[in-house]
Amino acid sequence: MSSDDPFSLRLNPLKLRSRSKDTSKAAVDRSDAAGEKHGFEERAPKKKRGRKASPRTGQVHAKVMPNVSKEIAAEARRRGVQQGVLIEEAWALYKADKDG
Known part of the structure; x- marks a missing residue:
């Protein structure tokens, strides 16, 4: 690179060192107190927002004939349930027939 390049940076790699942050309880309390003194408030949400997680998290990707x-x-619409509920019921019937 040319020394005439106004966008070039001269960095000394010996001076570029990272230091770990002080995470002791006293240091955290000091920083929290300083933040409150200057009017900073915690922005982290107090509780988890949004919908509750569904217990039905397993997915079955079944390819069937049209x-x-x-x-x-049509059966799911007629009964007013999701298609997954029909699959669960069919599996329960299969297992009951297989076990006994």
Whole structure:
């Protein structure tokens, strides 16, 4: 690089060192007190916002024939449930038949 380049930076790699932050209880309390003195407030949310997590987190990606897909969708609409509920019920019936 040319020394005439106004955007060049001359950095001494020996002076670029990172230091760990003091995370002791006393240091945190001092910084919190200084922040409150200058009017800073904690911005972290007090509780988790948004919808509660659903217990139904497992997903099944089943590819079925188009006519089967239409029948499952129609039955779910007729009963007013999600398609996953139909799959859960069908699995319960399968297991009951298999076990006994």
